[in-house]
Amino acid sequence: EPEVTQTPSHQVTQMGQEVILRCVPISNHLYFYWYRQILGQKVEFLVSFYNNEISEKSEIFDDQFSVERPDGSNFTLKIRSTKLEDSAMYFCASNTGGRNQPQHFGDGTRLSIL
Amino acid sequence: DAKTTQPNSMESNEEEPVHLPCNHSTISGTDYIHWYRQLPSQGPEYVIHGLTSNVNNRMASLAIAEDRKSSTLILHRATLRDAAVYYCILRGHNNAGNMLTFGGGTRLMVKP
Numbered sequence: 001e002p003e004v005t006q007t008p009s010h011q012v013t014q015m016g017q018e019v020i021l022r023c024v025p026i027s028n029h030l031y032f033y034w035y036r037q038i039l040g041q042k043v044e045f046l047v048s049f050y051n052n053e054i055s056e057k058s059e060i061f062d063d064q065f066s067v068e069r070p071d072g073s074n075f076t077l078k079i080r081s082t083k084l085e086d087s088a089m090y091f092c093a094s095n096t097g098g099r100n101q102p103q104h105f106g107d108g109t110r111l112s113i114l
Numbered sequence: 115d116a117k118t119t120q121p122n123s124m125e126s127n128e129e130e131p132v133h134l135p136c137n138h139s140t141i142s143g144t145d146y147i148h149w150y151r152q153l154p155s156q157g158p159e160y161v162i163h164g165l166t167s168n169v170n171n172r173m174a175s176l177a178i179a180e181d182r183k184s185s186t187l188i189l190h191r192a193t194l195r196d197a198a199v200y201y202c203i204l205r206g207h208n209n210a211g212n213m214l215t216f217g218g219g220t221r222l223m224v225k226p
Contacts (some may be wrong), residue, residue, distance in 0.1 A: 004157075043158060043201075045214040056213055091157045095124030095212065096218055100146050100205060103214060 002026045005093050006106035009025045011080055014114055021109045023092030032070045033065065033093040033103060036060070042090070049075065063070070079111075087113045118202045123221040126192045134187040134220050136202030147178060147185050150214070151198040158201065158216070160212040163188065197224045 005024045007080040013019045025032050034046040047057040049067055066078045075094075079086055089110050119137040126132040138147065145149055148163040162176045164185075169176040175188040189196055201219040207213075 033213070035214075035216075042218060043152070043214075045213040045215065048213055058145065058213075069169075093157070100148075100163060101212075102148075102160035102163070103212070105159065107155075107157050 001102075004092055004104050004106035005095055006090075006109050008109060009107070010110045012112045012114060016081050019079050019082055019111065021079075021090050021092075022109070023077075023106060024073055025075055025076045025092065025094030026104055027073070029094035029104070030071070030093050031055075031097045032067075034077045035091045035093065035105075036088040037091065037108075038085075038088045046077070053071055059091070068086055080114045082111075084113050087111055118204060118217055120200070120202055120217065120220045122218065123223065124160070124195075125223045125225060128194060128224055128226050129191050130190040131218075132192045132196070132222065132224075133223065134189075134200050134202075135184065136186070137184045137225050138204055139218075141182050142194075142206060147176065147182075148177065148203045148205050148214075149174070150201045150216075151201065152201070152219070153198045157177045158214075163202070163205070169225040171198060192224045194226060197222055203207050 007022045034050045035043050037043045045058050047061045049054045064080045068076050089108040091105050091108045093105045095101040095103045146165050149161040150158045152158045162174050164176045168194045199219040199221050
């Protein structure tokens with residue numbers, strides 16, 4: 001069964017540095033998402049992306065965050081200047097669209113900011 | 115979005131059925147009921163969804179109350195691998211961008 005894959009599985013970065021998290025969504029999916037989960041807390045929506053543009057974003061997704069689909073297969077989340085509070089699991093998801101199509105999640109990237 | 119209420123945790127014995135409840139008293143007529151689960155150290159995983167009728171798939175069954183103000187996810191025979199956090203999520207017409215709003219879910223513990 002096709003999967004959403006995320007790399008790296010664990011990223012350690014110094015505070016203030018830029019970080020790029022990478023995702024390969026399922027190939028025929030059209031909608032792409034990023035969520036995060038701070039340790040011990042709920043899964044939180046960050047952003048959704050369709051047709052090469054952001055379709056929705058949460059309050060968490062401020063100017064420090066950006067997303068891109070650079071080459072038709074990868075979907076990336078960039079944090080420009082990381083803060084300690086950005087430490088979390090970041091999950092990528094994709095689906096074919098429509099409010100009742102299941103979202104398929106990757107196993108996440110653990111981001112640790114030092 | 116309409117809110118859901120789930121117990122924080124539940125315990126089950128292996129190979130016994132598990133009934134995970136969810137209350138959604140403010141559900142609207144166009145809201146679908148979705149269930150996801152999150153196994154330890156993994157991303158969320160879709161389980162099942164429904165609107166009004168009960169639904170079955172290879173993973174679970176979903177029983178929806180006649181007034182739709184509550185639903186129950188049924189695992190027919192719990193295995194150790196079913197130990198996870200189970201999330202009940204409403205998906206409404208206003209979710210044009212398809213985002214999922216996760217609550218705290220129910221942590222299911224399965225005893226051998």
